[in-house]
Amino acid sequence: MCNSDFRPASRRKACNIEPCPPVWEEGEWSACSRTCGEGRQMRPVTCKQKLTQSVTRPVPLDQCIGLAKPLTTQTCNDEVACTSWRTGSWGQCSAECGEGDRRRELLCVNEDRNEVPESECSHLPRPDETQSCNGGPCQTSWFTNDWSTQCSSNCGSGTLSRGVLCSTEGTTAGAVPDGQCSGQQKPDEVKTCTEAPCGPKWFTSEWSRCSVGCGTGTQTRSVVCVSSDVSPTILPTYQCPVSRPQTSQQCEETECAGVHWFTSEWSECSQSCGGGYRTRHVKCLDGLMQPSTECEIIERPGLRQSCNIQQCHIVQPDVPASCTDKFSYCDKIQQARLCSYSYYRQRCCFSCYEQNKK
Template sequence: MFSRPVLSVGYHKILEIPAGATNIRIQETVKSKNYLALRTRGGVSIVNGNWAIDRPGMIVAAGTQLMYRRPNEVRSRTGESITALGPTKEELHLYLIYQQPDPRVLYEYRRPHNDTHTDPETYTHQNTLPLVEIVGTTHSGSDDTVTNGMGVSVDDVSRGRSHPNQVTSNPAVNPYSLAPPYSWVKTGHTTCSASCGGGRHRVQWVCEETESKTTVSDDLCGPAQRPLNQEVDCNTHPCPAFWDLGEWSECSRPCGPGSQHRQVICRQAPGNHSNSMATLIPVDVALCGDSDRPETTTSCQLKICSEWQIRSEWNPCSVPCGIGQRSRNVVCVGNHGDEEEEEECNIGVKPVALQNCDMGPCAHSWFTSLWSDQCSAECGRGSRSRSAVCLLDHVSNLPLDGCEGTRPQEVTSCDAGPCHHRLEWFTGPWGQCSAECGNGTQTRGVACLLRDDSLLEVVDQSNCSHLVRPMTSQRCHLKGCGVQWYVTDWSMCSRSCGGGYRVREVRCLTDSVTPSDLCESSLMPENQEECNTQPCLPDTDSSCQDQYYNCVMVVQARLCVYPYYRTTCCASCRKAPQTHTVHKNPLHGG
């Protein structure tokens, strides 16, 4: 038994098997990633040499046949084995290709001795009976005699003796006149055990009536006299050559791109081989077709050597309020923790290193809805309205006096054009809804008026019959009246000249001033627009300069009212009152 806890990776000699050894058996007691290797004393590889793993099977070497086996079932517990009957004609050396700890190899063989023995290659059987095509049973006496169909004993023929009933060469005598009535006749052979390279099949016999050549029951010929089912060679022509593919070796690298190799040999089973398992021998690659030769090397990668590692927590947001960005340190590291180039890691799974952050509104902001579409009057002066709310964050609101600055105007005047002796319907205010919640109805009064610029006169409703009479009743719903878009004032422009941008917040709110996602997205007001597109003029006061790079944020936060910021951000604060904005809201009329 060979056993070592740990060895270096590679070939290690286990045993030297002397010439003349017989009954050789080498067995790995436990299945492992190790391999057995065998070579001659002169260094010629027989099994698994030169770091190439051979296919299991019969191998002819050292004057004997060696059977190399490798388990391929998951449930198999034992490992590789090499067996041979021997005797070997030269000394063999057994090696272990070590790849896994704690190898265990059991081996045994019979040593050569000085006793004389017969060489199996030269030994032949004596007194072998010749093959007889037709034999039968003669029923002339109490003892049955196996004949050759001519009344001559096969035993006599083998001894060279004449039989009393042997037919002479007289042509006038019927050669079958002395033949037995029933005979064993060869009818053919069984299917050959191999389609090429040499197989075996057996002779098939039937009992036949000699005169009529009719097949009859085997009992009439005497089953005890039936010839043996002799095996003979068949299909001895060589098999086509083929590519014999060895197993792939281990990947050359434990991680990252590597390569693995296998042995590709053109083999062929020679013809007229007497064994049931034909021996495969290497032949010229031209017999297999060199252009169709399978690859001997392929790329492999057991795992990616490098991986992404998060080295820090998220940094604080880049702005104290509003929308900014935050970052964290994400690096590509190798197996030993060293930083590698990002190309060494899978960019598709890189953790996020930069993201937006919302620090909330920079101040308590006024949000207003859009102005109503139509003027309240059909002619003359009327009004349009909108709603204004003060918001602290996304989910709550403040009292109307909680916001900084003046409350936005909620009603504005409008002119619907002059009124000249014009008939129109006048509608009174809607009455109270008939239902406190859900759907209800409400009514109003309707009158026909004759309008001049300074005169209103109620006339008969028939005078307004050519006009569409307003409804006097409608459905009403006191609760859950819908949602609409609200916006804040525009921020300060990002640049005082030369073209910049300003932004505002846009939110969808319900009547109870809670966020909603039911607003029509196509009607959403713009949240960004260009501003201060006029060219920048040179600063005539060289002493008025910004002392900090982020003075734009000072202007946006409206801190220029303080003397300290007016001094440290002189240039930005001086340009702030000159900010020119461009409105894009069509509901504001320009």
Template sequence: VGVSVTFFSCVRISTDQSVDDLFCDNDDKPNLSYHVCSRHACPPRWVAGEWGSCSLTCGEGVQQRQVKCWQILAPGFDSSVHDFLCPNDTKPEQVRKCKAILPCGPVWEMSEWGKCSVDCGYGWQVRNVRCNSHNEADCTSPQPIEKQACIQKPCLNYWYTATWSECSGSCGVKHRKIFCRNKSGHVINEGLCDINNKPLSVNLCGMGRCKHVWIPQEWRRCPVECGDGNSTRKIICGSVTNGNFKEEPDTYCHHIPRPPDKTSCSANPCGPLWYTTEWGECSKPCGDNAKKMREVKCYHKNQISENCFTESQPEDTEICVLPPYNVCIDDRRAGCDFLIKPSICERLYYRQVCCKTCHRYGY
């Protein structure tokens, strides 16, 4: 059973061509007319509902949905009927396996990224990474990175070098102070100068010829805001010939042990920190409204805490940006152009067969 709808348009009499409705008197426009156009009963059909949530929060579980038999009994009257009226061999599945969007078992947890090690130019930032079982061997997935590059605003200040000290021997070293200054000449925090272009503060010196040796520079400031970290320093290889220093490739100094370029450092003790797991998989492979999740916990000294600032709590859910579904079209046999009531699209059957039309209604 269906409905035939008669439409009316404005026509120019002289040319018998359709024109805009503004050229006709709207008061004389006939109303749409509806007529039953078939007396054949519509066959019952299966209508499947949306899949429910996965039965488990991690690992593999099951999803369920309702599947009912529906039949159009009269124009605009679509009703559920007894299941035995629909063919059993075409009934959609009601239960399927699902993979939860959070992994099971021990997982890596990461704190938020710390402050960049510099206030201008290129630097590094670090974060804490821990296995939630307290044993790193239990976390079998690759460990997330603990250090990444960061970039700040361009450096507008400059390095100022003091005079070299006296040489410590015939083949010795000399030192000098390095300051960061602004355009006014005031000494400021060295983080406001380009740390990657900082001049040497220690150098090799001598009057004759001095062999190639390693020359360690000063330790850089501790890069962490709290807790334990690692401070680094620059190590160069150099020599002196006729009283002139020359920096050489590292291979020239491989005959002697290289001094360490990293050492432990500490800042003030850390308070409670937020930790997150890696993002789980998206809840579906394509289309809109897919989401992914992660666990968010507060720790203090490796113990669960409730004292983290809620204002800085990371999000535990994020919308996935995915490719769209396949091209959305209407089934011509369903008469989708005549869906007068958008609420009909609330039914999954119509959203499927009248995909394009229901999409215009916001479904």
């Protein structure tokens, strides 16, 4: 084995100390000379020689002769068409007064100023086609339409009407509050008109209330013949037109709820034990809680009901075991005070025991 104490020291020895042959070195391409259409871009190309790992120096170009020299120029943006937005003049404001907007023509054109599809200008900021404008303060005034062509009355005095509204001038806006025309007198909306004198006419009162609270009923009103004077007087019916208004008509109220059986509470039981009965009252009523005969008899609730059917336990102290009742109706014998007869006293011994003692 080798003794590490006698190991020779490590040494480094240079090799391949001759400089590397010169080579072409390319720089970065410059920006394209045009943003659209065919342009040119350039880059530096130098001949350099590497002397050491960390030292490189430029050398004359002729030292790289024989090596293929990289391109120093190239075309660029030849696939991007040269287009631009062409704007027209602004049009008139859409409002003659107040806030509105105006428009202008906007076209995408090529280098020859010919229109092309807008998609070819999509890479460019799009100018505004509309902008707001102000036509100045708006003035308000009253607007009216034509008077109605027919008088409201066929005879005597009546009225004609028309529409009147406050609106702004020079706009297509509709009505604004009347207060905005407060400085101007409002035109009349109604004026009188006169037709031929009126003869006798029918006068009708208001319809009465419907005769029923639910379902179909009738209602009536008064119809009289009166004069057309300022102070009308009642006239004979033959002086009025033949077509007399109706004095009655059918009326419809809400649908009736129908008829139902109603019952009172049960009375107290007639017996506390041994079988008794209790009663109640039953009525047939309609939707207005009025008596009716329309209820189904088969659905009528019962009037009478058994109650306290448990057997009565009468305490009779000191009753001999031989003293028993022979009849089931001995309680009735005792109630009828028949225990005084020996026949019943013997056969109803238990029930008559108290009387037997007497």
